[in-house]
Amino acid sequence: MFRLDGKTALVTGASQGIGEAIARLLARQGARVVLAARSLDKLTALAAEITAAGGAAYPLALDVSRAETFGERLKSLPEDFAGIDILVNNAGITADNLLARMSLDDWEQVLRTNLTGAFALSKEVLRGMMKKRWGRIVSVGSVVGLMGNPGQANYAAAKAGLVGFAKSLARELGSRNITVNVVAPGYIVTAMTDKLPEAAREELVGQIALKRLGTVDDVAAAVLFLVSEEGGYVTGQALNVSGGLYI
Secondary structure (H helix, E strand, O other), rough: OOOOOOOOOEEEOOOOHHHHHHHHHHHHHHOEEEEEOHHHHHHHHHHHHHOOOHHHHHHHHEEOOOOOHHHHHHHHHOOHOOOOOEEEEOOOOOOOOHHHOOHHHOOOHHHHHHHHEEEEEEEEEEEEHHHHHHHHEEEEOOOHHHOOOOOOOHHHHHHHHHHHHHHHHHHHHHOEEEEEEEEOOOOOOOHHHHHHOHHHHHHHHHHOOOOOOOOOHHHHHHHHHHHHHHHHHOOOOEEEOOOOOOO
């Protein structure tokens, strides 16, 4: 189940964290994976690891805040990786502040990277999916986009925007057998959460029904389901992967 043999996936923000976990899992399930991020050194090392383990991966330097470069960068892909069947819009940034102190630049930069980047890259790969009459687009949102969070008006707006974008695009593309969904993670174990004081960590966990932080693998598994044949009757949805933080 959940095999992706013969499919090519593009994962943005693949150099670390959730994006890296998604890329590794899709490769293990048989997909050829284009690893996209700004840090080419990290991507090259990850591609080598995936290849050594029997998978297929190609590193692609890509800045999702620069939509005008997408066409050129995708044309540079070797033939084996050129036809994108699966797109995972994972790359994102934060620039947190209370709204009264948030600059217009911080607002626009987060929206440009987290929302406009997903729009532009989806548009770039869409034509090939429509010709094949098969495709999967999954954007990694956030539970913050569903429930809000003080100090993150820009980030929450961008992540909520991904949900509206997915619902609209799902209606446009359903007749072409292309699904469009969002995975909305909650608190995930990262280098940042590892550095939290024990009291702060316990407070976070106390808000979660399952009483644990999520892992990058929890998120990757949700993405795998949505991009697989088994998830082919799910579209226009925001899958809440927060352990019950938001119900």
